[in-house]
């Protein structure tokens with residue numbers, strides 16, 4: 001499904017500030033697999049996502065998605081296959097556009113963005129149906145601007161937008177970190193629901209160690225741009241958050 | 251005010267309404283400051299004068315629009331492909347356009363088109379000249395307004411708006427933001443050039459310096475419009491711009507009536523924009539308040555070079 005081979009990313013190469021963000025990453029993700037990623041600040045988690053999503057170009061290595069080498073594919077072109085939710089709720093939606101316009105943008109993924117009407121009656125029905133699964137009453141607020149929504153509502157909407165057209169890969173970068181605990185819990189349960197129902201291959205970066213062990217079936221730890229731990233189902237069940245924390249501190 | 255002044259201000263308001271729509275596209279929708287317009291306005295004017303003199307009147311509107319699109323495309327190329335800061339890209343194009351515009355005008359700094367029939371003289375008699383002009387201008391503006399309103403509600407139009415609103419999100423959703431920026435700058439300057447072309451038809455001459463400061467004129471109209479009518483939809487937003495343009499002309503006409511010398515116009519336009527921008531700063535909670543909403547820099551990212 002996703003193969004990251006010998007990935008290397010160096011910032012400010014050959015300068016005094018040279019920073020090896022990714023030293024040598026090998027990561028293989030099976031179809032429908034849900035992996036959680038933990039690691040200290042600056043360990044390279046976001047850089048890994050940025051390389052996979054095409055925001056950054058790696059210095060070495062390959063990224064293959066579903067048999068296709070996407071290492072040098074333009075960000076907007078690979079975006080068709082990749083859904084993303086960021087930490088900052090403001091980053092995932094267009095604040096000055098309405099809920100239905102935001103959804104329409106997401107719904108056009110992979111299709112032609114031509115001179116046809118952006119929002120048809122059929123689209124509206126589809127949007128209402130999908131919004132109602134969030135249980136946030138957003139289906140009644142289609143014509144309101146996204147800027148009026150709370151952080152949690154925006155993050156739930158971003159999650160919906162990232163999966164409206166089923167992506168081959170979903171990348172979640174600490175997408176609940178900026179939310180209050182109860183909203184974070186809600187967004188996390190929505191995440192688990194959509195990922196399981198649609199069987200989407202997912203990588204989730206999180207600082208919440210309990211979430212890291214509870215969700216998905218595999219946990220990867222990053223440290224100084226290297227994978228220092230990679231535990232699967234049974235092995236993972238034996239690990240506690242305390243043990244994970246100890247490992248992180250090393 | 252005499253009816254001549256009232257109708258004259260209305261006519262100018264409609265002509266500059268097209269300009270203001272163009273400036274709305276770059277400043278408000280794409281959320282980027284484009285300096286090209288001072289030059290592309292004259293490009294439209296020059297094309298208008300030359301085409302009317304030597305060729306067919308029918309070609310004025312499409313050729314002027316295309317000329318503006320080309321000017322905007324050059325700025326877009328400098329910014330997107332050569333990675334030159336947008337503000338500087340616009341200034342470079344603007345400066346180069348001075349020479350290009352003079353060339354289009356066959357080396358002359360101004361061209362009268364008094365002998366030729368203009369688009370306003372195709373219909374109506376000499377007595378009804380001014381009302382005919384206003385009817386023609388009204389129809390032209392309405393057509394451009396509807397086309398733009400339609401476009402901004404298409405899938406492509408939505409991608410363009412998303413690019414200005416949240417570029418990172420647009421790209422994450424698969425929008426080719428380089429393409430949408432280029433498209434936006436091209437269309438924006440197309441509108442601006444068309445406005446210049448129509449002004450030449452209306453006043454029967456083209457002048458190389460007629461574009462100086464139109465960027466501020468357009469901005470003032472956009473801002474005044476936003477005070478008159480707050481826009482929650484694209485239709486209302488565009489309508490506000492047109493109303494702002496007309497209101498702006500009446501403010502000027504009024505100021506001239508009470509004795510302001512016309513040469514102070516540009517000073518006044520700049521002051522209107524400065525006051526309006528500082529007001530929105532106050533509304534958004536002071537200078538250190540939310541930058542997202544303050545005046546032009548609604549994302550606070552206006553003047554950053556492309557990544």
Ligand SMILES: Nc1ncnc2c1ncn2[C@@H]1O[C@H](COP(=O)(O)OP(=O)(O)O)[C@@H](O)[C@H]1O
Pocket residue numbers: 011012019020021039040041042043044045046047048
């Ligand atoms: N655009 C950049 N330019 C320079 N250094 C960067 C850039 N992005 C990230 N880094 C550096 O790379 C390292 C990894 O960053 P990041 O991937 O954001 O870490 P994490 O998400 O795990 O906290 C950090 O030391 C960071 O300072």
Ligand SMILES: [Mg+2]
Pocket residue numbers: 045046047
């Ligand atoms: Mg990070």
